[in-house]
Amino acid sequence: MAGGLKWVSLAVLGFLVVIGGGVALLGGLKDTQLLNSWNGGASRRYLREATVNDSASSPSPATRSVFGAVEDPDAVASTVAQTIVNSTNRRSLSYLSSCGTGNPIDDCWRCDSDWHNNRQRLADCGIGFGRNALGGRDGRIYEVTDSSDDDPINPKPGTLRYAVIQDEPLWIIFKHDMVITLKEELIMNSFKTIDGRGANVHISGGACITVQFVTNIIIHGLHIHDCKPTGNAMVRSSPSHYGWRTMADGDGVSIFGSSHIWVDHCSMWNCADGLVDAVMGSTAITISNNHFTHHNEVMLLGHSDSYDKDKSMQVTIAFNHFGEGLIQRMPRCRHGYFHVVNNDYTHWEMYAIGGSAAPTINSQGNRYLAPANPFAKEVTKRVDTEQGVWQGWNWRSEGDLLLNGAYFTPSGAGASASYSRASSLGAKPSSMVGTITSGAGVLSCKKGNEC
Incomplete structure (x- = not known):
């Protein structure tokens, strides 16, 4: 965007x-x-x-709602906050596994060699603001057997599109490796998980994924790349109806007016617009364990400086690797509350974290490796805003490792109480980031083995 x-x-x-x-x-x-x-x-x-x-x-x-579909974002925030408190003891037990890395998501499920028979357990391993995303946990398992996408209005049974538009909860898996080139946007219905584990699945060369006015979505284990603008076409969004879509921007994952969304262990690169964009009142989102490469505007969180309903947005960005060939927006935030925790930033050409319209940004335990360019050492960028305005915004760096001359420009209140709505999990020491993010991106999971 x-x-x-x-x-x-x-x-x-x-x-x-x-x-x-x-x-x-x-x-x-x-x-x-x-x-x-x-x-x-x-x-x-x-x-x-x-x-x-x-x-x-x-x-x-x-x-x-023309202006967003999350009717009571404050109620969503309250529910998420309570589950964060209630889950502390359960999550601490998972760290004891002998194969653990300190990554609380991965330590919850990757040590199970029978993961392929316990796929839906993944939904209980979420962290951060999107931790309550159920996806298709309570539904049937649907297996994608057909990589085609010939008819976005009447998709064939066995295709990915046929699965995501259903009204019932579904946990969607793949029979074998496949490359899916979507003819039009893949418009998801609520309570769906797309789980690429056990297969090498690419969504590429066409349209990509749209999460619009829905809730409880998990997207896990996909290669999403080379997404292109599509549209001016009819596209089905449920079994009973379809509608006209004008041109889409070509995002990898576009989140629009939606809540309880979790994007985990995906590898994403080279899309026409953003890799992950969340706008128009979306909230309760976790973006974790992904590997982002070869892209300009990586992640936009917040629609516009004028769109006040994004003031309740809460997004966790955790355990990701921001890698080779990235330029800016990792993320670029507006309004809202953003917890950037234990990520590995090894490449940026302009800046890593940017924002406008007074977002609260809580950066904890990340590793920032600045580029060689002496004019691009700063991690942060206040976009089109005078210092007299942005110096009151709450941006802090706590426990971050700043390398090769990297520096983070803080602003606003230093007290931890100011960041309570931008805190979603306990940060690990930045010295652990290399281990925690070692599995970022799509995993190679084989049946009968630990993933």
């Missing part, structure tokens, strides 16, 4: 609704304000999201 947004007004926005295979134009929104960027990218996304369609029996994403 583009930065530098401004407001423009559109007099009337109509909705296309598919009913029995026909297309009808229903009324419109008067004086709807659409976000527009200097290159038009943001306005295309906003219009695209507003024209997704549902059947009459279920309100469309547009009519549920």
Whole structure:
């Protein structure tokens, strides 16, 4: 998504609704304000999201909320905070495993050589603000046997698209290695897990994954790369309805107005826009154990400086490796609360962590290795904001390891109480980052062996 947004007004926005295979134009929104960027990218996304369609029996994403679907983000935050407190004792027990690395997610499940028969146990191993994401834990296991994506309106049974649009919870696995080139966005329904363990699965060369106005999603163990803008087409989003999609930006994973989302152990690179973007009131998100490489604008968290509903956004970024060929936005934050903990930053060309619109950023136990460029040593960047404004923002570095001249510019309050809403797990010492992130990205998991 583009930065530098401004407001423009559109007099009337109509909705296309598919009913029995026909297309009808229903009324419109008067004086709807659409976000527009200097290159038009943001306005295309906003219009695209507003024209997704549902059947009459279920309100469309547009009519549920044009401005975001998480109805009570403060209630979500309260629930997450309570589960963080309640889970401390259970999580500490997992560290005792002889094969453990100190990574609380991996130590919860990777030592189990029977993991392939206990796949859904992964859902109980989440950490951070997205720790309550159930995915398809309480549903059936669905096996993808067909890598094709020929018809986004009527997907074939056995395909990935057929699985993700179902109304029931599903834990989705793959029969064998496959490369899936999506013809249009893969629009996920709630309570789904995509679990690539045991197969070498690539989502590449076409559209990628859209998590829009849904909840409880886990995406694990996928190679996601070379995603391209697609759209101006009909795409199914559930068994009972499909709708018109305008052009998508080409994100690897686009999270829009959604909650309880966990993206774990994916390898991501070279998409047209962001690798992981979360906007429009999304919250309760964990992005963990991923390996990001060869990309410009890696991660955008927050839609625009003007979009106040992102003030309740909470995102945990933990145990990731930000690697070769990255330039900026690891992440780039707006509003909200962001816990950046025990990540390994080995490459950036401009900056690592940026923001605008007064986000709270809590950086703990990370390893920052600055590039050789003497003008790019700073970890942080306040985007298009004067010092007199940003010096009041709460940004802190606590226990970070700063190498090769790297430096983090703190601001705001130094007291830990100021960061309570940006704290989601206990940080390990930065000296452990190499071990904790050694398995970042897609794992090679073989049945009968520890993963």
